[in-house]
Amino acid sequence: MHCDTLWYHANLITVDGPGLGVIEDGVIAATDGRIVHVGAAGSADHLQPGQRIDVGGRWISPGLIDCHTHLVYAGNRAGEFQQRLQGVSYADIARAGGGIVSTVRATRAASEADLLAASLPRLDAMLAEGITTLEIKSGYGLTLADETKQLQVARELGRQRAVEIVPTFLGAHAIPPGREAQEYIDEVCNVMIPAVAAAGLAEAVDVFCENIAFSAAQAEQVFVAAQQHGLAIKIHAEQLSNQHGAALAARHGALSADHIEHLDADGIAAMRRAGTVAVLLPGAFYFTRDTTLPPIAELRAAGVPLALATDSNPGTSPLTSPLLAMNMAATLFRMTVEECIAGFTREAARALGRQDRIGRLAVGLDCNLAVWDIEAPADLVYRMGFNPLHARVMRGQPV
Numbered sequence: 001m002h003c004d005t006l007w008y009h010a011n012l013i014t015v016d017g018p019g020l021g022v023i024e025d026g027v028i029a030a031t032d033g034r035i036v037h038v039g040a041a042g043s044a045d046h047l048q049p050g051q052r053i054d055v056g057g058r059w060i061s062p063g064l065i066d067c068h069t070h071l072v073y074a075g076n077r078a079g080e081f082q083q084r085l086q087g088v089s090y091a092d093i094a095r096a097g098g099g100i101v102s103t104v105r106a107t108r109a110a111s112e113a114d115l116l117a118a119s120l121p122r123l124d125a126m127l128a129e130g131i132t133t134l135e136i137k138s139g140y141g142l143t144l145a146d147e148t149k150q151l152q153v154a155r156e157l158g159r160q161r162a163v164e165i166v167p168t169f170l171g172a173h174a175i176p177p178g179r180e181a182q183e184y185i186d187e188v189c190n191v192m193i194p195a196v197a198a199a200g201l202a203e204a205v206d207v208f209c210e211n212i213a214f215s216a217a218q219a220e221q222v223f224v225a226a227q228q229h230g231l232a233i234k235i236h237a238e239q240l241s242n243q244h245g246a247a248l249a250a251r252h253g254a255l256s257a258d259h260i261e262h263l264d265a266d267g268i269a270a271m272r273r274a275g276t277v278a279v280l281l282p283g284a285f286y287f288t289r290d291t292t293l294p295p296i297a298e299l300r301a302a303g304v305p306l307a308l309a310t311d312s313n314p315g316t317s318p319l320t321s322p323l324l325a326m327n328m329a330a331t332l333f334r335m336t337v338e339e340c341i342a343g344f345t346r347e348a349a350r351a352l353g354r355q356d357r358i359g360r361l362a363v364g365l366d367c368n369l370a371v372w373d374i375e376a377p378a379d380l381v382y383r384m385g386f387n388p389l390h391a392r393v394m395r396g397q398p399v
């Protein structure tokens with residue numbers, strides 16, 4: 001049987017089956033961008049490949065997936081970082097017009113070309129570490145025109161680079177200056193979500209449910225509007241306090257609940273019942289010097305899927321390294337090597353509703369690969385500030 005490409009002499013991290021599903025000295029083959037064979041050396045003798053690639057004993061994982069980023073924005077908040085080093089609090093900075101609002105001002109003033117130019121280096125840093133799929137949220141425009149601008153730039157990034165971009169509408173990220181929360185949420189639900197859905201600019205809707213942002217009731221209003229317009233649901237929940245947002249989102253069939261440092265037993269049980277993925281964001285925990293750990297052991301015991309992401313954003317997680325995020329998840333959250341690698345592959349795919357198409361080395365899935373110069377899978381999580389990526393493959397093509 002013909003196949004387009006066969007990679008051989010490879011150690012495979014399939015993330016398919018118990019543990020990481022490692023196959024040492026394995027082979028993987030693809031045709032028309034899809035995986036047609038995965039197995040041990042000698043198991044592909046029935047294939048006649050158009051091209052054979054000797055991987056030289058390197059390791060191959062699924063292409064990494066970042067399921068939670070705010071990658072498209074203008075401006076820089078290093079100045080706030082310095083203020084915080086001198087003891088100025090988030091609240092003081094926000095009251096002085098800093099925080100999310102300062103990024104909103106800069107993003108509103110930026111053209112699409114400006115946003116593209118500012119975002120490409122951040123995206124390239126992610127691709128350099130083996131990312132093949134990346135979610136990008138809006139949320140720094142807070143008007144229909146500026147939220148649309150962000151989502152269009154996100155789409156253009158997917159045209160200019162070999163990466164699958166998954167857009168999420170996060171108009172309910174912050175209360176715009178001069179607006180009142182409820183009347184703004186009404187606009188998000190009655191004007192922005194219908195327009196974004198009609199334009200096909202987003203697959204999901206997200207909301208920041210927090211005592212400094214939107215209430216659980218307002219979040220539920222957003223969920224209902226999202227469902228009315230055929231969009232999936234995500235939530236930034238229990239990051240600073242317990243607003244019971246994750247349980248509410250799970251009851252609405254949310255793909256994921258993200259941050260969840262303050263998640264309680266009811267929230268865990270609701271997520272388990274709904275199959276809602278826990279997206280853990282160690283970069284934000286680290287950068288904000290948080291001290292409340294997410295309930296990892298309880299989530300693990302309950303069988304809630306655990307995904308990881310960079311939460312790449314200018315305020316709480318200026319991070320564009322999935323490898324460092326994995327190390328932080330292991331070091332700060334005590335997640336295992338298997339959980340960290342699965343968190344940026346199989347479980348991140350699940351958080352994006354793509355578990356049947358990406359995130360594993362399995363027949364029928366997209367042939368998105370990351371080829372690594374490592375001695376064992378643990379090397380991907382263990383090292384800090386070192387990038388062992390040898391090659392990236394997108395739908396069967398080296399990129």
Ligand SMILES: O=C(O)CC[C@@H]1NC(=O)NC1=O
Nearest residue numbers: 100208236284313314315316
């Ligand atoms: O500070 C920023 O720019 C975004 C913060 C980011 N957004 C959110 O809902 N939670 C976060 O940590």
Ligand SMILES: [Fe+3]
Nearest residue numbers: 070236311313
């Ligand atoms: Fe976020």
